[in-house]
Amino acid sequence: MLTGTTARIENPLDFDIGKVYFYLFLFFALFLLIDPFYTGYGAFRVTRDIGPLKYTALLFGAGAFFFSLAGMMLKNPRAKQPPWRETLARAWPLLLFGLYMLGGALVARNYFDIQETFLPFAIGMVGLPLAVVLFWSVNQRMLVARRFLQALLLILPVVIGWVVVKRMDGGQAFHIEIFLFVPLGVYFFLALKQRWLGWLILLTNIFLAVVSFKNTAFLVLLLCLVYLIVLGLASKPTRSGSLRRVLVVYGLLIGLVGGAVGVTYLLQNREEYLPTGNVDVRKITYEASYTRFLENPLVGTGFSDSSLIDLGTLIVLGDNVLISHSDLLDILSHGGLIGAGLFVFGFYRVLARAVRALRSPASAADKAMIHGLLLIVVSGLIVAAFNSPLITLTVGVMFWFSTGLLLASAEYVIRQSGSKQGQP
Numbered sequence: 001m002l003t004g005t006t007a008r009i010e011n012p013l014d015f016d017i018g019k020v021y022f023y024l025f026l027f028f029a030l031f032l033l034i035d036p037f038y039t040g041y042g043a044f045r046v047t048r049d050i051g052p053l054k055y056t057a058l059l060f061g062a063g064a065f066f067f068s069l070a071g072m073m074l075k076n077p078r079a080k081q082p083p084w085r086e087t088l089a090r091a092w093p094l095l096l097f098g099l100y101m102l103g104g105a106l107v108a109r110n111y112f113d114i115q116e117t118f119l120p121f122a123i124g125m126v127g128l129p130l131a132v133v134l135f136w137s138v139n140q141r142m143l144v145a146r147r148f149l150q151a152l153l154l155i156l157p158v159v160i161g162w163v164v165v166k167r168m169d170g171g172q173a174f175h176i177e178i179f180l181f182v183p184l185g186v187y188f189f190l191a192l193k194q195r196w197l198g199w200l201i202l203l204t205n206i207f208l209a210v211v212s213f214k215n216t217a218f219l220v221l222l223l224c225l226v227y228l229i230v231l232g233l234a235s236k237p238t239r240s241g242s243l244r245r246v247l248v249v250y251g252l253l254i255g256l257v258g259g260a261v262g263v264t265y266l267l268q269n270r271e272e273y274l275p276t277g278n279v280d281v282r283k284i285t286y287e288a289s290y291t292r293f294l295e296n297p298l299v300g301t302g303f304s305d306s307s308l309i310d311l312g313t314l315i316v317l318g319d320n321v322l323i324s325h326s327d328l329l330d331i332l333s334h335g336g337l338i339g340a341g342l343f344v345f346g347f348y349r350v351l352a353r354a355v356r357a358l359r360s361p362a363s364a365a366d367k368a369m370i371h372g373l374l375l376i377v378v379s380g381l382i383v384a385a386f387n388s389p390l391i392t393l394t395v396g397v398m399f400w401f402s403t404g405l406l407l408a409s410a411e412y413v414i415r416q417s418g419s420k421q422g423q424p
Helices: 013-034 051-075 083-090 092-110 119-124 127-136 143-154 156-168 184-191 195-212 215-234 242-268 279-295 327-359 364-386 393-420
Strands: 308-310 321-323
Touching: 013 051, 013 143, 013 156, 013 393, 051 127, 051 393, 083 092, 083 127, 083 327, 083 393, 092 119, 092 127, 092 327, 119 393, 127 143, 127 393, 143 156, 143 184, 143 364, 143 393, 156 195, 184 195, 184 215, 184 364, 195 215, 215 364, 279 308, 279 327, 327 364, 327 393, 364 393
Parallel strands: none
Antiparallel strands: 308 321
């Protein structure tokens, strides 16, 4: 367990061990995510990709999972349908998808002797059940989600620092991780009572998205700003807050209109001002992925093939093989309609649950949490459409951990609203 419980837990050792393992998991997961020493080159980073070091966080995550699950079972040994089990049951298409991918990746690695497989993608999905179990293991239900977002905010200065440094050198940093950080501005803007601090964090994350100078970062930023405006327009103003609401929405609208004008100008002069997007590379990888899908639309390769694509005579980073630069295309081409169907249906269930929670009479703090996690997950899917964050183990774990927290938070809010209304 992660926090102290009632007298039914007689041994405080469960609490201590669970707490230690959870925070060690969080520390190493974020440490490997940002690689603060950044001594690697390009997509390869020393502290993230060398040997067993990249699995450190998962080892502590396994400990947190075991002790939290054991603690809940000791506390309520007769529970027939505990909330963590019901929550995971709602994610059955995603869990089945993960097993499908894991099986194919193991076949590729052990039978066909392929080294670059989808194993990191499949292993990263353990973040989902880990988040669900951790969420329900504490008495203060939103604690794990809150600590997660606070930890992301804590490492934000390091992320911004390296993005600026690499940008000044003509390079880039954290472009596939950007979906974890830009939505933080929305969460803290909605959650903090100190409005000046909420504005500061929001503007800081806007700056991060702009200075990163990546098309996916611009898309995530646009999503977050439009989301905030829609929330402002849909909110019910009080007498004391109506003027503030008008001013906030008006300011965001002005910013959005100004941004639209700026985007129009940039599109007209995109060769001079906008990032290229590696169109030549993506044309090859996307065409190869689509061709592979057409060869076997039902099951694809069953994820039993290499995750790399042959670029022919084109050399990128000193090699003529590269990832597809689209996790979603990989899912379609290697998983076929079965794999893609499970993936889409699974996220439909998660997102539908989140929307239902947001429509319930929950507290502003709980809704702010769901807004923030929802934006992280949707932003992650946007980045996954044009890049490959999910097959990168350290990034994928954080995405699936966010997905698990979103599902568990939504389930908790819906249960709380139902109990207040006298519903089962």
